[in-house]
Amino acid sequence: MFLLLAMFLPQSDAAPEPVAAxxxxxxxxxxxxxxxxxxxxxxxxxxxxxxxxxxxxxxxxxxxxxxxxxxxxxxxxxxxxxxxxxxxxxxxxxxxVPLVSPRASDWIGGWTGWESEIDITRGAKPGTFHIGGNATWGAHDPDRVKRGGVNFGMLGADLPAPKGDSLAFADSEEADCRVTLRLLGPYLVARDNGRCGGMNVTFTGTYRR
The missing domain is CATH 2.30.30.40 (SH3 Domains)
Known part of the structure; x- marks a missing residue:
């Protein structure tokens, strides 16, 4: 049986649950x-x-x-x-689809979702990743854009490259922003704790390179 992921999450100081999909x-x-x-x-x-x-x-x-x-x-x-x-x-x-444990290179790239982007690059130190991201709420609404009503969020972190298909981290500047990522074949699935930007901004979603 397939499992459920709640796509819209309440704010929480805790790390988000692992992505079940x-x-x-x-x-x-x-x-x-x-x-x-x-x-x-x-x-x-x-x-x-x-x-x-x-x-x-x-x-x-x-x-x-x-x-x-x-x-x-x-x-x-x-x-x-x-x-x-x-x-x-x-x-x-x-x-x-049977999954195999991803290689570090499978994570690398620019991942695009709905009103959000996550970029994963190799870190300055061997065996590490740098993760950066931008997200908005309302950017696809012309009226909201016109009146300056778009909300924004950012994230960034440096961490060891994962050995499996999941990783969890806190933003390097806003530690109350916590994110879990999981690789599923061509997809990157993200889940955050609702504290990664302005009102209604979220990185929770499905991404593809």
Missing amino acids: ELVEIVAGPRRYFHAGEEREGCPAPTAACRRKGYVVGGDRLVAWEARGALTRVTYLAPGSDRPSEGWVESAALRR
Whole structure:
């Protein structure tokens, strides 16, 4: 069974919980449409009333969070895009992708998500990483941008390169900002504790290089 990650977190002084998710792949076959969640009455359900216009196809890899009945909640971020597609797809159309422990080089790069970026580079000392990031809230709202109502957040840290697929750290200047990262194939999944910027700013989300 797939596990759930709460995407919007209350503020906390504690480090965020490890990211619980699975990497899955769409099996060969017809288009697999996303279905709406609880924001639409009677959903999620594998019905025409719940079906959205967006879809994925065989070979697409997604992050799976939670299975419920015949559906699984997933996130898909297309290469070159910063806007994830989220919804529910038929569990029967998914297969788990076996994961191997990532190399240090698998972490390196510029990772882009929705209103946030995380850059991971090699640190000044051998065997270390430097992590930097920027996030906003409201930057995609033209009216908010016009009136100067965009909120911002930043993070930075130097730490040993991880030996597995996860790492956790506190910002080097704002120690109450705590972040957990996990590599899932082509994705970097982040979770913060809600203290990494202005109101509503978060690094929590799904990223791709």
